[in-house]
Amino acid sequence: MYVYDTFDQTLINQRVNEFRDQVKRRLSGELTEEQFRPLRLMNGLYLQLHAYMLRVAIPYGTLSSEQMRALAHVARTYDRGYGHFTTRQNIQYNWIRLEDAPDLLYDLAAAQMHGIQTSGNCIRNVTADQFAGATAEEVDDPRIYSELIRQWSTLHPEFSFLPRKFKIAVTGAEHDRAAVRFHDIGLIISRGDAGEIGFEVIAGGGMGRTPVVGPTIREFLPKQHLQSYLEAILRVYNRYGRRDNIYKARIKILVRELGAEKFTEEVEAEWAAIDKANVDHEPSEEQRVREMFVPPAFAKVSGGVGKKADQSPEFKNWYRTNVHAHKQPGYGIVTISLKPIGGIPGDASAEQMDLVADLAERYSFGEVRVTHEQNLVLPHIAETDLFALWEALASADLATPNAGLITDIIACPGLDYCSLANARSIPVSQRISERFRDLQRQHDIGDLKVKISGCINACGHHHAGHIGILGVDRKGQEFYQITLGGSGAEDAAIGQIIGPGFSYDDIVDAVETIVQVYIELRQEGETFLSFYRRVGGEPFKERLYARV
Amino acid sequence: MSQIIIANDLRTGEIVYFAQDRSWTDDLARAKRFDSEEDAVAVVESKEIAAFSNTVVGVEAIAVSGSTAADRPVSFRDVIRATGPTVREDLNRVLKRA
Amino acid sequence: MPVFKLTSSDHQVSVAKAPETVCMVTIDDLARGPEGMSVITGPIGLEIATDCDLDAIAPYIDQLALVIIRFEAFKDGRGFSTARLLRDRYGFLGDIRAAGNLLLDQIQFLIRVGFSSVEFDGAVDEDGIKAAIERFSVVYQTAFDSRRPIQRLRQSATPSPGP
Numbered sequence: 180m181y182v183y184d185t186f187d188q189t190l191i192n193q194r195v196n197e198f199r200d201q202v203k204r205r206l207s208g209e210l211t212e213e214q215f216r217p218l219r220l221m222n223g224l225y226l227q228l229h230a231y232m233l234r235v236a237i238p239y240g241t242l243s244s245e246q247m248r249a250l251a252h253v254a255r256t257y258d259r260g261y262g263h264f265t266t267r268q269n270i271q272y273n274w275i276r277l278e279d280a281p282d283l284l285y286d287l288a289a290a291q292m293h294g295i296q297t298s299g300n301c302i303r304n305v306t307a308d309q310f311a312g313a314t315a316e317e318v319d320d321p322r323i324y325s326e327l328i329r330q331w332s333t334l335h336p337e338f339s340f341l342p343r344k345f346k347i348a349v350t351g352a353e354h355d356r357a358a359v360r361f362h363d364i365g366l367i368i369s370r371g372d373a374g375e376i377g378f379e380v381i382a383g384g385g386m387g388r389t390p391v392v393g394p395t396i397r398e399f400l401p402k403q404h405l406q407s408y409l410e411a412i413l414r415v416y417n418r419y420g421r422r423d424n425i426y427k428a429r430i431k432i433l434v435r436e437l438g439a440e441k442f443t444e445e446v447e448a449e450w451a452a453i454d455k456a457n458v459d460h461e462p463s464e465e466q467r468v469r470e471m472f473v474p475p476a477f478a479k480v481s482g483g484v485g486k487k488a489d490q491s492p493e494f495k496n497w498y499r500t501n502v503h504a505h506k507q508p509g510y511g512i513v514t515i516s517l518k519p520i521g522g523i524p525g526d527a528s529a530e531q532m533d534l535v536a537d538l539a540e541r542y543s544f545g546e547v548r549v550t551h552e553q554n555l556v557l558p559h560i561a562e563t564d565l566f567a568l569w570e571a572l573a574s575a576d577l578a579t580p581n582a583g584l585i586t587d588i589i590a591c592p593g594l595d596y597c598s599l600a601n602a603r604s605i606p607v608s609q610r611i612s613e614r615f616r617d618l619q620r621q622h623d624i625g626d627l628k629v630k631i632s633g634c635i636n637a638c639g640h641h642h643a644g645h646i647g648i649l650g651v652d653r654k655g656q657e658f659y660q661i662t663l664g665g666s667g668a669e670d671a672a673i674g675q676i677i678g679p680g681f682s683y684d685d686i687v688d689a690v691e692t693i694v695q696v697y698i699e700l701r702q703e704g705e706t707f708l709s710f711y712r713r714v715g716g717e718p719f720k721e722r723l724y725a726r727v
Numbered sequence: 728m729s730q731i732i733i734a735n736d737l738r739t740g741e742i743v744y745f746a747q748d749r750s751w752t753d754d755l756a757r758a759k760r761f762d763s764e765e766d767a768v769a770v771v772e773s774k775e776i777a778a779f780s781n782t783v784v785g786v787e788a789i790a791v792s793g794s795t796a797a798d799r800p801v802s803f804r805d806v807i808r809a810t811g812p813t814v815r816e817d818l819n820r821v822l823k824r825a
Numbered sequence: 826m827p828v829f830k831l832t833s834s835d836h837q838v839s840v841a842k843a844p845e846t847v848c849m850v851t852i853d854d855l856a857r858g859p860e861g862m863s864v865i866t867g868p869i870g871l872e873i874a875t876d877c878d879l880d881a882i883a884p885y886i887d888q889l890a891l892v893i894i895r896f897e898a899f900k901d902g903r904g905f906s907t908a909r910l911l912r913d914r915y916g917f918l919g920d921i922r923a924a925g926n927l928l929l930d931q932i933q934f935l936i937r938v939g940f941s942s943v944e945f946d947g948a949v950d951e952d953g954i955k956a957a958i959e960r961f962s963v964v965y966q967t968a969f970d971s972r973r974p975i976q977r978l979r980q981s982a983t984p985s986p987g988p
Contacts, residue, residue, distance in 0.1 A: 186963050186975040193961050200956075201930065206738065208781040217900065218930055226785060228808050230740035259818060273812075276739045300900065330965040330975065336937035337909055337968065340902025406966075417906045418876070452914060457967050464976040523814055594804060595812035605814045655802060 180243055180546060181326050181471045183291045190333070191288045194295060198222050199281035206278070221301060221339070223294025224280055227598050231275040234297040235287060239307035239325035239349070240268035240549040244536040247547050249290030251532035257283045262532070264517060264525040266589060266640055267346070268306045268549040269297055273596055295333060300341045302332035302413070308350040308357045309548040312472055313558040315506035317351035318368045319376050324405060325349050326468050327460050331406045338413045342420035343428035345413070346385075358551060358667035360384045360393045361643060363430045364412060369399065377401045382412055383434030383442070386637035390673045391431040394439040396446065402465075404450075407458040411450035415442070475544040480509035480561045488566035496618060497569055497580035502560075509562055513543075515555040515572060516579040516587060520616045521609050524590045525553030534575050542568050551640075551667075552589055552628075554582065584621040585629060585694070586612040589640055593633030593650060594657070600633035602650025602657035602683075607631055610687045615694075624694055627707045630665075643667030645708050646693060647674040648686065659686040663693070663719060664711040677716050678724055689723060696722050728790045728801065730767035731758040732776075733808065734783035742808055742820075743783060749775070751783060754824070755799075755809050764788060828922065828944045829954055831936055840954050847891045847920075855885040872924075875904035879915055886917050894940075896925035905938045912939035912969045932957045939969035 183191070198218075205215040219225075223234035235250065242250075250270055254262045257279050258272040265271055275283065287293055297304055305328045307321040308314070328347055332338070338345075350357040351368035359365025365381035378400045384393020400408050412430075419437075421427045434442045488494045503512040515535060517525050527535075539547045539557055542564045548556035560568060572578040581587045588611060591597065593604030608631050615621055630644030634651075641647030647662035658680045665674030681689045694707075696718050701710045732745035743751040744758035752758065761767035767788035770776060776786055790801040800806050811819045832839045847870040855871065870891030871882065877894075892911060894904045904923065911917045923935050924944040932954060935943060943954075967974050 184979070186978060190961060190963050190965070190975075193963075197930070197960050206781070212737075212780065212784050214899075214928060218928070226735055226740060228804070229742060229811060230735070274740075278738045300902070333965050334934075334961065335966055336934035336964075337905045338902070339934060340900050340905065340931075342902075414906050414909075417902055422901065422903075454913070461976050461980065463980055467979065594807060595814050603813065605812075609814070657803070 180241060181238075181322070181468065187330075188288075188291070191291070191293050191295075194222075194293060194334075195281065195284045195288050198284060202277060202281050217299055219277075219280075220299040221296060222280075222284065223297035224275070224277070225298060225598075227273065227596055228594075229596065230273065231277055231280070232596070233272045233275045233280065233283065233294055234265070235270050235272070235292060235294050236297045236304040237269050237292075237549050238329045239305055239311070239322050240309050240551075241307075241311075241322060242547040242549065244540040244545040244547065246290050246292055247532050247536035247539065249287060249292060251529040251536065252286065253283055254529040254532065256286070261526055261528045263523075263592065264527065264549050264553050264555070266551050266553060266591070266638055267297075267304065268309070268551055269304060270549070271592070273592075298344075299339075300343050300345075301339045302335060302341075302345045302347065305329055305332070306346070306348045306357055306362075306551060308352055308355075309550040309556045310356060310503065310512055310558065311351065311548075312474065313505055313510075313512045314352055315504065316353050318370060319351050320469075320472050321349040321351040321357075321366075321368060322472050323465065323469050324366065324368070324378075324402070326471075327405060327465065328409070331409065331460075335413075338417055341413070341417055342422045343425070343430075345416070345430065347409075353669065355667075355669040355671070356550070358640070358643060358671070360671040361386055361390075361640075361667055362393065364409065365393055368402075371399050371401065375401060378405070380408065380412075382446075383431040383439070384671075385429050385431040386640060386642045387429065388426050388635045388637075389429075389431065389435075390637070390642040391435065392671045392673060393431070394434070396434075396439060396443040403462070404455055404459055406460055407453045407455040408446075408450055410458055411446050411453055414449055415445045419445075474507070475546075475559055477507045477510060477559070478561060480563055482509040482562050484562050484565050488569075491566070493573075493580070494566060494569050497578055498565065499622075500580050500584060501578075501582045502565065505559065507559070511560050511562055511565060513557040513560045513565070513568065514550070514582040515557065515577050516581055517554050517577075518581055518587050518612065519576050519579045520581075520586060521613045522576075523605050524588055524608050527555075531575050531577060534571070535577070538568060538571055552587065554587070580618065581621060583626055583628075585615045585624050585627045586621060587628075588612060589628075589630040589644070591632050591634075591639035593631075593639075597633060597638075599636055600650070601635075601652040602633050602659065604631040604633040604639055604648075604650060607648060607650070607659065607683070607686055611690055614687050614691060624698065625706055627694070628667075629690070640667060641665070642673050643671070644674060645711070646690060648690075651680065653680070657683045659683070659689075661686075661689060661693070661723075663716060664708065666708060670708075675716060678720055692722050693719055728764070729793065730761040730764055730788045731755075731791050731800075732761075732767060732771055732786060733758075733789050733805065734779075734786040737782055737784050745770070745776075745786075751779070753820075755821075758791075760791070761788070764790070826944050826946060826948075828942055829949075829951070830920075830942045831932075831940065831958075840951050840958070849893075852882065852885075855882075855888065870920075873907070875901050875907055877907060879907065879910055883915055886911075886915055889917070889919055891920045891922060892917065893922045893924050893944075896923060896927055899926050899928050899931060905934060908935075908940050909938040909969055929953055929957045933961060937964070937968040937970045937972070 348362040367379040380397040381393040543557040588608040590604040590608035594600040631648040632639035632641040660680040662674030746752040868890030872893040922942040
């Protein structure tokens with residue numbers, strides 16, 4: 180894992196001091212709210228419906244045990260005992276006091292954490308595949324390049340006041356768990372003709388009001404030019420991205436208005452003029468970072484989960500969905516579901532965070548990951564430890580066997596917390612989860628991603644849901660629009676609206692009707708997504724809107 | 728429709744209402760009632776409220792039903808702001824007060 | 826509002842109130858050539874918007890002692906790229922001044938992309954500017970200024986790991 184040296188630590192500490200000074204200036208009246216707002220946002224501090232919300236960066240979704248304990252400490256000391264893991268692999272606290280925020284950030288800095296650029300019109304916290312360094316399918320470890328991007332983008336002097344926020348995601352695997360085509364920039368690590376490592380560069384993807392599957396603007400970028408190429412894209416965007424309309428300010432609109440080809444020409448021309456040697460990383464820096472991501476010292480384990488595990492149907496259910504193949508024989512990658520039946524997706528208590536930290540230390544080389552699907556991952560678990568781990572997780576309601584199933588729902592905070600929301604998301608997800616609680620039924624339904632957003636900004640990734648649900652306000656009532664057929668994976672697609680929306684009371688029945696249509700009409704072995712792609716929306720419409 | 732004025736406390740972020748005694752209160756029942764939206768908005772935009780710019784943020788007028796202390800905000804969003812997240816009854820502001 | 830000259834050498838930036846001796850001209854004056862500016866003696870300056878097409882002023886750059894980039898809003902980050910390109914791409918060596926609606930907290934960014942003086946709309950004192958400039962002793966990226974990014978400092982240092 181990446182560990183700060185004194186340079187990294189100095190910068191973070193100085194940032195805390197800066198924010199302490201900014202808060203002081205705000206409280207004394209030296210700064211107006213209008214002036215202070217962008218400054219607090221760039222430290223991740225929002226004002227929400229009930230209080231300030233602080234978003235803490237978890238760069239590329241990677242945490243150490245100590246960092247997870249620091250997050251628990253914040254929940255306990257400065258919040259109300261819990262936090263919310265987000266679709267951006269970050270964590271949010273909902274009840275922060277502005278006057279406490281400098282002390283909170285001071286505590287976090289001691290654990291090499293911060294809220295820098297988790298909000299505001301700047302380059303946001305970079306995200307990556309949560310199975311990085313553990314899955315066999317990857318070309319190279321995305322955390323190395325993500326860390327280089329983290330450094331390059333932190334307090335970037337030219338790109339801190341962009342037209343709008345800017346999100347970069349990196350994956351090194353064929354199976355895309357980072358939704359790279361739905362980001363402002365997506366990078367897929369790949370190999371060039373001579374076997375050298377580089378990136379396929381995607382730009383102008385995004386969700387929100389105008390969902391776009393990002394086009395590839397460069398088939399192959401040699402890895403040593405990572406920063407100069409990013410700088411070229413950002414400069415073109417900073418200069419020409421629209422600033423007259425907040426809804427048209429993302430890079431996707433610029434790419435669309437110019438056309439991907441013309442946009443690419445602009446970027447390439449800018450890149451050609453950049454002094455690359457000056458901007459790109461030193462090979463020694465990449466090497467230094469790479470050495471911090473070398474695989475841990477795996478034990479030679481015989482494999483197998485043991486007799487007790489073999490005799491436990493509950494364990495086997497969990498193993499079936501929540502344990503993924505590891506590149507190291509005898510090991511597995513464990514997904515810790517933060518989606519207990521009827522629970523709040525992504526929420527974890529301070530006690531649960533502490534337990535996960537302890538378990539990571541005991542079983543997973545002190546490493547934890549956060550997924551964009553709002554779950555946690557212990558990346559390196561010996562199969563022989565799986566049963567003990569499972570028992571410990573189960574004792575804290577952290578062993579729900581539903582990873583990838585219909586109750587593993589993404590939901591944004593929605594109207595329960597968020598000042599942008601039009602409708603609630605969490606209780607809708609809770610009711611769907613309750614409705615489908617029967618595990619046998621969940622297995623029968625199979626791979627089905629339900630994603631819920633409480634407004635058009637789409638933090639709940641509804642456009643990318645196999646079943647997407649968007650909450651809207653209709654004459655003061657919560658209403659829910661359903662989209663079908665979206666995907667955030669390598670087969671990225673935007674879900675299509677199926678028809679008129681449903682009331683809060685009716686939305687769960689509507690979801691059940693959709694599932695029922697699939698179950699009745701599917702062919703052998705056909706997933707929900709492939710079924711939808713084969714038959715389209717008609718059979719669903721017929722049933723959903725049938726006249727009684 | 729009756730109106731009240733809502734804001735967040737600058738230091739804590741907590742929900743507060745403009746009170747009858749022209750201070751800020753976290754008790755909805757003590758919020759000053761205005762007869763019309765115009766009256767409330769005029770106060771929101773007044774120098775009196777501007778003088779609180781280092782005390783509260785996000786000042787706005789919201790509609791409440793009726794005109795007695797037992798009334799509740801009209802919009803669901805404002806009800807949630809008054810009571811707390813619907814998914815965490817343990818954090819409900821009104822229940823806690825009672 | 827007072828103008829502050831920001832002279833940067835290595836990690837030191839000195840701040841001083843600058844006397845205003847430059848005569849401001851317009852792009853039309855420049856286009857008319859020497860006869861259009863016959864009454865002007867001494868250095869001349871041009872004010873541009875954050876989204877200025879730099880190719881349009883490129884022919885006159887050698888005549889200018891000062892370019893003022895006017896920020897209507899501090900959120901308008903185009904001015905940062907414009908200054909950077911004026912230095913890197915057009916080789917402008919004169920004074921580049923950030924003027925208008927700017928935040929004290931932006932000053933280090935301004936210096937890093939090539940601004941050499943600043944004129945804030947609001948009241949700002951020299952001590953405040955100095956404190957904001959000295960806020961960060963390390964930077965991650967190469968920019969126009971001469972500061973060495975952390976990755977290059979690492980090559981010449983063997984720092985102890987963080988706590």
